[in-house]
Amino acid sequence: MYRLLIVDDEPSIADGLYNLFRSADELSLEVYKAYDGLEALQLAGRLRVDVLLSDIEMPGLNGIELQRELCRIWPKCRTIFLSGYNYFHYIQDSMRGGALDYVLKTEGDEAIVEVVAKAIRHITEQSQYEALIRDAKDQLTVAMPMLRKEYIAELLNGEATTAASRRSQLSALDIPLEAERPVMLAAARIDAWRTEMAPKDRALFHYAMNNIFEEYFAHSYRIFHIAYASDRLLWLMQPAREDPEDPEQANRYMTEMIESVQSACKTYLKLPCSFIVGGRPYEWDELSAAVERFSLLFGRGLGQGPEMILSDRRSSGEERQDRQERSAVQKLKLLAQCLDQKQPQKFYRLYDEIMSPLAERPELQAGVALEAYHSLASLFLSHLNRNELFQRFSERPGVGRLLSYEAHDSFAGMAKYFRSLAESLFAESEDETRTVSNDVVERVRAYIGTHLDGDVSLTRLAESVYLTPFYLSRLYKQQTGQSLTDYIIDIKLKTAMDLLTGTQAKIQEVGAAIGYDTPSYFARFFKKYTQMTPQQYRDLHRKP
Structure with missing residues (x-):
């Protein structure tokens, strides 16, 4: 408008x-x-x-x-x-x-x-279209590196994707990887930053390390890198050739080349680094669990030493079970977004998907089941506190089950409790939204009723309820099924009709009462919707 x-x-x-x-x-x-x-x-x-x-x-x-x-x-x-x-x-x-x-x-x-x-x-x-698209393209070019990083970070956090959606995103973001093929992984940890280096210079050295890495691998692999912590880099790689590689041979080749990368970083950048090489190609939905596994390897055993080169190689059965459970726990953080954005169906679907592999280990007092409880408890407590709901929910029966894992006798009982808590939160949010929306509608109508002879523009009405004009217009239509403009017209017509038939007010006074100071414009407005002039309507409907 x-x-x-x-x-x-x-x-x-x-x-x-x-x-x-x-x-x-x-x-x-x-x-x-x-x-x-x-x-x-x-x-x-x-x-x-x-x-x-x-x-x-x-x-x-x-x-x-x-x-x-x-x-x-x-x-x-x-x-x-x-x-x-x-x-x-x-x-x-x-x-x-x-x-x-x-x-x-x-x-x-x-x-x-x-x-x-x-x-x-x-x-x-x-x-129109051309100018807007041109500006958008310019902005997209500037933002592209950040968009690439955000998308890969979502995958590493366990965001579920399909091959089709990955293909679309990888193409749109110009990431040189294929959605249907698995990826090899290599990770680096900077063991010690140079003492004279300022924090702002670290991103520059991330890029320098990647340049060294690509010098050794770019002739054989398509590569994308991401800095996923201040001292950690990760490379996602796919062979440039389409024919499948032998996993054992690929792992040996990568390990040997990583030695050269490690030596070059130490010689040219003066940065001692440790590396982990993935033991096999990973499917896209395995990336989250694999990266978490790399973090564990960096933090224990040989991984705690400086300038190490490790390989993540385990038995297929052990890896499969651990991968499923770690992937499930990693995805728990995605539930917070569903709660905050009020997406119940997406929450329930993701919740059931997460709980399914964890339910195979019913013991709640140890391992990933205990981690899952504490992650869920932290997630819900954070949501309640941010939305100032904790006091209200603390007065309800069963709140102790949120605060202590000992209140749950089994994993299944714990999973059922948190699902029920989510249902209560979504219902509470829906009720609150409905109440607030109805209150806005009533306040707007009250304002119109007392200012019908003055400014009842969309902008003024939006200011009266502290909303933007666009949002108020949409909210009013959603709540009432009628546009705000149509409501104002209806109220003005009804008020004019009542004054014409129930009072002795002059036509000019009736027009002024609904915001038309000029009789000719009032007459034009009235006739447009009634097919009669104000005087004709008065003569026809005047009470004897």
Whole structure:
């Protein structure tokens, strides 16, 4: 919806044009008026102005000066000048100042409406597809490295994907990996930063390490790297050749090449580093568990020593069970997002997917089952505290089961409890949203009822309930099934009808009571929706 600001130092003209455009529903305008240039600038300081319809000759700040100041605030504003005089120098000055058009007051309502409609078409054309796409592409180019990192980080955090969605994302982000093929992994830990290095320089050395890595591997592999901690780098790799590699041979080759990478980092960058090489190619849904396994290897046994090169190689049965359980626990953090974004169906689907492999180990007092309990308890406690719900829920029976794993007699009982808690939170959120939305609707209606003779524009109504105009419009339609504009029209018509048939008020007074100061514009509005003039309606429905 566009905004039109009408400025004229003759109140009768400003009021008349104001009512004319408020009844021009086909233009979808929010209309505002001012009686001089300074008042117009004050309005422009609060509200975006898309079209300025202004008299040229005004005391104080004239139209051309107003245009100059207003366009400094809102550069995309289109200006149309009004004048009662067909003077060439006015037209010339206004066009030089960037005015879109010029119309004489004597040309009548139809000509003025048409020139404003032309301005709206001009704005729409100027902000169309090509300009928006060009700007978006420029911004995307700048943001692309961060977008790539965020997407791979989501995969490493256990975000579920399909081959089709991966293919689309990898292509869109220009990541040189194939969605259907497994990936080899290599990870690096910087064992000690150089003492003279400032923290801001570390990202530069991450890129330098990657350059060394790619010098040794880029001829044989497609590679993507990510810094997933201040001292950790991870490389995702796929053979450049399509024919399958022998896993044992690939692992030996990578380990030998990593020795050269490690030596180059020490020689050229003065950075001692340790590395882990994945023991086999990993499917995409295994990445989260594999990276967590790498972190464990770095933190215990030989991995605690400096400048180590390790390989993650275990029996297939041990690896499969551990992979499923670690992947499940890793995905628990994704549940918090579903709670915060009020996505119950996605939460339940993910929750059941996580609990299924963990349920095979029913003991709650040890291992991953105990870790799962504490992760869930922390997740729910954090959600309750952030949303100021803990006090309310602490008064309900069974809250002790959230605070102590000893209150659960089995893994299945614990899983059922947390699912039930999620159901309560989603129900609570839905009730609260419904209550708040209904309250907003009632407050808006109350405001309209007491300000029907004044400003009931969408912008003013949104300000009264501290929302944006767009969100208020959408919320009102969702809650009532009726647009806010239609509701205002209905209330104005009903009020006018009641005053016409139930009081002795003059037609002009009835129009003023619903915001139309000019009788002709009130008559036009009333006839548009009733097919009768106000007087005809009064004569037909007047009570004897």
